[in-house]
Amino acid sequence: MWNHTSVSDFLLMGIPHITGMENVLFVLFLAFYLLTLLGNLLILLAILTSSSLHTPMYFFLGNLSVLDIFFPSVSSPKMMVYLMGQSHSISYQGCASQLFFYHFLGCTECFLYTVMAYDRFAAICHPLQYMVIMNHRVCVLMTLGTWLASCMHASVLTLLIFRLPYCGPNKVHNFFCDIPVVLPLACADTSLAQIVSFTNVGVVALMCFLLILTSYTRITLSILKIRSSEGRRRAFSTCSAHLTSILLFYGPVVLIYLRPASSPWLDSVVQMLNNIVTPSLNPLIYSLRNKEVNLALRKALSQGLHICWG
DSSP states (O other), rough: OOOGGGGOOOEESSSTTTTTTTHHHHHHHHHHHHHHHHHHHHHHHHHHHHHHGGSSSHHHHHHHHHHHHTTTGGTHHHHHHHHHTTTEEEHHHHHHHHHHHHHHHHHHHHHHHHHHHHHHHHHHHSSHHHHHHHHHHHHHHHHHHHHHHHHHHHHHHHHHHSSSSSOOOESSSSSSOOOHHHGGOOOOOOOHHHHHHHHHHHHHHHHHHHHHHHHHHHHHHHHHHHOHHHHHHHHHHHHHHHHHHHHHHHHHHHHHSSSSSOOOHHHHHHHHIIIIIIIHHHHHHHHHTTTHHHHHHHHHHHHHHHHHHH
């Protein structure tokens, strides 16, 4: 697909209206990025080293932590180079790679939240059959399915966008390559690409959201049938972290892809929060009120310190 263009690279214009704030934003984004890497690595460490966390719920949480490590890595390093005043250009192939991995990892996370909602549905609505319904084989197949389906989704979008000719201009009005900012630069009719990309992203997000909504409707009805207030509180607490993450994930998707008019500044700010801030919050959301994760993490860290100090 590289032969259809005369543009060899694109210029990332960054976030609008931040002149004079580059150094502050660089330090802030670097701190969030390092916090994201550290937090999610600690969650992975706790899950891998504690046998009590070898359950379907934490298996999916471990996958979410892997996604939250890779997802901000798609755009954050290039954006921080931009904020340091270095090169603003990105190669044509690099731009296509950014778009592919952004939608591949984002779609995988979307599917994973749906699978996690089904896991909570099985645990709360069918507790006696839970380990049969969500056995190891089912969990692995579900996870592989999310990654493979997302790869196909991102491949279709990337081929659709980059099969178009790009002959200039080459200014991308964002800090990374995504459909809303790259597609207008094509020097050909983009109506088909716009319809397919909007439908693809919109249908996937809406389908997953409706499945999550269905799961949580059934969960809510089951919880309300629990007679003890302590039982209801425990059931709700196991779902609260997942619901918070879902709201943080779907908010930016709706604002960027499902509204009619585009605003470069708003899109950049929303994607900046989605790409950098949200992945750093997930470890806090899933660990603050989770005693099992806290205990496993403390045990893993104490063992690590004991080994280090001999």
